[in-house]
Amino acid sequence: MILCRIIKAILSFFLVLSQCVLLTGCWDNKELNQLAIIVGAAIDKEKNNKIKLTVQVFLPQSQSGGQQSSSSKAQVEIKSAVGTNLADAASNLQREYSRRLFWGHCKTYIFGRSLSEKGNLGRQIDFIDRHPEPREESRLYVSDGKASDILQLSPSLEKYVGDVLRKMSEMHVGANITLKDFELMVTSEGGGALLPLIKIKHQNNDDRKMNVSPIIGGTAIFMRDKMIGRINEVESKGLLWVRNQNELPEITGYPKKGQTISLYLKRTKTNLIPKIEKGKWSVTIYISKEGMIVQNGSKINIMSKKNTKRVENYIEKDVSISIEKALKQVKDGMKVDPFGFATAFHRKYPKEWEKVKDHWEVVLPDIYVETKVKVHVLEPGLSTTTLE
Amino acid sequence: MHDKGRITAYQMALMIYPTIYATAVLMVPAITGQYVGRDSWAAPILGSLNGFFTAYVLYKLHKMYPNESLIQYSKHIIGHFLSKILGLFYLFFFLYMCGFILKEYYFFVGISLLPKTPMIAIIGSTVIMASLAITGGVEVLGRASQLFIPIFILPIPIFTIMLLKDLDPKNVLPILEHGLLPLLQGSAAPQAWFSEVFLISMFLPFLKDPEKGLKWSFISVFAVMLSLVSLNLLTTFLFGEMTASYTFPVFKAVRFISLSDFFEHLEAGIITIWILGAYIKITVFYYALVLGTAQWLNLSDFKPIVLPFGILISLFAIWEFANLQEQFEFSKSIFPFYVPFMLTVLPTILLIIAKIRTRNTIKKKPPRISNY
Numbered sequence: 001m002i003l004c005r006i007i008k009a010i011l012s013f014f015l016v017l018s019q020c021v022l023l024t025g026c027w028d029n030k031e032l033n034q035l036a037i038i039v040g041a042a043i044d045k046e047k048n049n050k051i052k053l054t055v056q057v058f059l060p061q062s063q064s065g066g067q068q069s070s071s072s073k074a075q076v077e078i079k080s081a082v083g084t085n086l087a088d089a090a091s092n093l094q095r096e097y098s099r100r101l102f103w104g105h106c107k108t109y110i111f112g113r114s115l116s117e118k119g120n121l122g123r124q125i126d127f128i129d130r131h132p133e134p135r136e137e138s139r140l141y142v143s144d145g146k147a148s149d150i151l152q153l154s155p156s157l158e159k160y161v162g163d164v165l166r167k168m169s170e171m172h173v174g175a176n177i178t179l180k181d182f183e184l185m186v187t188s189e190g191g192g193a194l195l196p197l198i199k200i201k202h203q204n205n206d207d208r209k210m211n212v213s214p215i216i217g218g219t220a221i222f223m224r225d226k227m228i229g230r231i232n233e234v235e236s237k238g239l240l241w242v243r244n245q246n247e248l249p250e251i252t253g254y255p256k257k258g259q260t261i262s263l264y265l266k267r268t269k270t271n272l273i274p275k276i277e278k279g280k281w282s283v284t285i286y287i288s289k290e291g292m293i294v295q296n297g298s299k300i301n302i303m304s305k306k307n308t309k310r311v312e313n314y315i316e317k318d319v320s321i322s323i324e325k326a327l328k329q330v331k332d333g334m335k336v337d338p339f340g341f342a343t344a345f346h347r348k349y350p351k352e353w354e355k356v357k358d359h360w361e362v363v364l365p366d367i368y369v370e371t372k373v374k375v376h377v378l379e380p381g382l383s384t385t386t387l388e
Numbered sequence: 389m390h391d392k393g394r395i396t397a398y399q400m401a402l403m404i405y406p407t408i409y410a411t412a413v414l415m416v417p418a419i420t421g422q423y424v425g426r427d428s429w430a431a432p433i434l435g436s437l438n439g440f441f442t443a444y445v446l447y448k449l450h451k452m453y454p455n456e457s458l459i460q461y462s463k464h465i466i467g468h469f470l471s472k473i474l475g476l477f478y479l480f481f482f483l484y485m486c487g488f489i490l491k492e493y494y495f496f497v498g499i500s501l502l503p504k505t506p507m508i509a510i511i512g513s514t515v516i517m518a519s520l521a522i523t524g525g526v527e528v529l530g531r532a533s534q535l536f537i538p539i540f541i542l543p544i545p546i547f548t549i550m551l552l553k554d555l556d557p558k559n560v561l562p563i564l565e566h567g568l569l570p571l572l573q574g575s576a577a578p579q580a581w582f583s584e585v586f587l588i589s590m591f592l593p594f595l596k597d598p599e600k601g602l603k604w605s606f607i608s609v610f611a612v613m614l615s616l617v618s619l620n621l622l623t624t625f626l627f628g629e630m631t632a633s634y635t636f637p638v639f640k641a642v643r644f645i646s647l648s649d650f651f652e653h654l655e656a657g658i659i660t661i662w663i664l665g666a667y668i669k670i671t672v673f674y675y676a677l678v679l680g681t682a683q684w685l686n687l688s689d690f691k692p693i694v695l696p697f698g699i700l701i702s703l704f705a706i707w708e709f710a711n712l713q714e715q716f717e718f719s720k721s722i723f724p725f726y727v728p729f730m731l732t733v734l735p736t737i738l739l740i741i742a743k744i745r746t747r748n749t750i751k752k753k754p755p756r757i758s759n760y
Contacts, residue, residue, distance in 0.1 A: 132500060188629075
C-alpha cells in the first residue's frame, strides 16, 4: 500500500515535471539579445519592378560603448536591401544581421513617392497587414522624395525619425493615418484615401545631416492604392476638417489687411449631411468650432458682444477658404473623394448609391457642396484690451 | 451511473458558455462578415434561435428519461439496434469535433503566438491537461469552469473600454442594405455553433437541481448571443467592412489597443485567456466522448478509456485539416449543415417519436428506466 503510494507520488512528480518542459515554449523563445529591433522602415521603388527596403535598427546601448562622449545620436543603424517585395527584401536584409529582424516595434512605414505613384501600394501593405509581427496601429507616410532619405536624418529631440513622425501625427500635425485607417479608406465606397506627405527641411541652407528634420508638409491623395496628387498644408487643413479630424489647433482670421486675430481651438466637430433632391446631389458640411482668442492683432475691441460676432465671422471665413481650396483641388481637380462624401451618401441613400457606385468619379465633380462653418469664441484670453 | 459527481445548473451553464463561444469568437465573425458585411451583429441573434430550440428539445427529452443521456435513452425510443447505430454516429461526431476544436486552436496559436512550435506539442499538452480533468469526473469540470470562465468573460468589457476612442458607431450604417437573404446566409454559421448547446444532454442527468436546467441553458445561450453580438459590433465599429477580410477579427481588434504608449501588445494576454475557454470546450467534448463511449459499451467505469481516447483525438486533430483555409471552407459550407443535423435535427426526430410512443403506451406502463 505504502509502496503503491510512493510510486504514485513519483509518477505524478514526473508528470508535473514533464509539463514544465512544455512551459518553456523553447521552439519559439525570443530573447531580447537575439533580436534586431526595427524602429522605422522606408520602402522605395527600384528598377525591374523591385523595391528597396531601408530599415532603422535599434542598437542597444551596451554595444555602442567606449570612452567617447555619451552620444545619444548613434542609437540606430540604417541598412537597406533590394527585393521583389517587402518579405523578400526583408529576408535579403536578414543576411546582413546576426540577429533576427523583429517588426513588432516598427510603427512607422514610409513609402517613396515614385512607388506610391506607380500604384498597387496595397501589394506592399499586405505584408504589414498579414505578417503577425507588424502592428495595425502603425502609421503610414509618403515621402516627397526618396523614402530612404528620410530615415537618414538624425532629429534633435527624439532618438529616431520614426518617433518624430509618430509623435507629430499623434499631436495632429497633418493627417494621422494608421494602417487600419488607410485600409478602411482604400476599401471605402469612394476609394479616395490620403496619407501625410513628408518633406525634408534644411535649416539655414545648412547641408549637414544634423538638425535637419522631417516635416509633414501637406497630404498625398490616393485613388484606391495609387497616389494621384498632393496638396499643401492649407488645403490639407481643410480636407482634414471635412473628415472630422483635427489639425493644429490655431486658426487665424484677417479682419483687414495687416490685421490678424487668432483662435486656439478647443473643440471641433464636423457633420456631412448629404441630400438628393430632384435627382440633384448635394452635400452640406456643417462645421462647428469652439475656442479661445490667443492673439488680437487688430483694432477690434473683442470684449463687446457685437464685435465677438465679427471676430467669429473673420475666422469662419478663414476656415471656409481652406475647405474650398481643398474641395477645388481634390474634388474638382483630381476627381477623388477622400472627404467621405461617398460613404455619407451610401449611409443615407443606399438605393440611389447602388446606381452610381460604378461611376462615382463621374458623379463626384457635379455634386454641389455647401460649407456652413460656425465658430464660437468662448473666451477672450487673459487680456481685455490691446496696446493700441 | 458512471460518474458519481453532481453539479449545479449554474456550473453547467458555465461549461456550455465556452463550449459554444470559445471557437465561435475566432472564426464566426469572419464567416458571417463575408455574407452580411456590416450587419454581422444581427447574425448571432438569428443563430441563437437554434440554440434555444436545441436546448428546449434536449430538456424535454431529459424530462422523459431523467437519469440518462441521449446515448442511453435513445434505445427506449427507437429500439436497441438502431440506438446503437445512432450512438456510434454521435460518438464519431464527438471524436471529430474534439479534433476540430484542437486543430482550430492550434492554427490560432500557431499564427499568433507560437509559429514554430510543433503541432503535437500544442495539441498534446492540451489533451494531457484535459484528460487529467476528465479523470476527476464531472464535478472537476464544473469547478474548473467556475474558476476559469469569469476570467474568460472579463476581457470583453475591458477591451471594449480600451478601444472606445477608436470606435465609430456610424460604421454599421446602412442597416440591412441588401435585404434579409444575406443575413440568413450569414447566420448559418452562428446557428451551427449554437446547436452545440446539445451537450447539456450529457450533463443534465448530473444536476443537483434539474428543475433549473432549462433556465440555465437558456441563460447560457443568451449570454453567448450577447457576447457575439457585442464583439461583432465592436469589430464593425472598428474595422467597418474590413472585418470580413481578417482571419481573426476579434484578435485584430485586441492588437489595435494602444493607450498612451504603454498599454499595447495586449494580444499575448488575450491568447492566454482564450486558451482557458478553449480548454473548457475541449474538455466538455472530450468528456462527452468518453462518457458516451462508456455508456454505449455498458462499461462499468469510464476512467480507463480516457487516455486512449486522448491519443485518438490528438491523432484526429493532426489528421483533420491540412491548413486553416481548408477548415475555414469547411466551417463555411459543410459545418452549418452537418452540426445542426447531428445536434438539433436528430434529437428533434427522437423527441417526436418519443412523444408518439408515450402517447400510444400511456395506458399500458411507463417506460422502464434502467440505471447503469
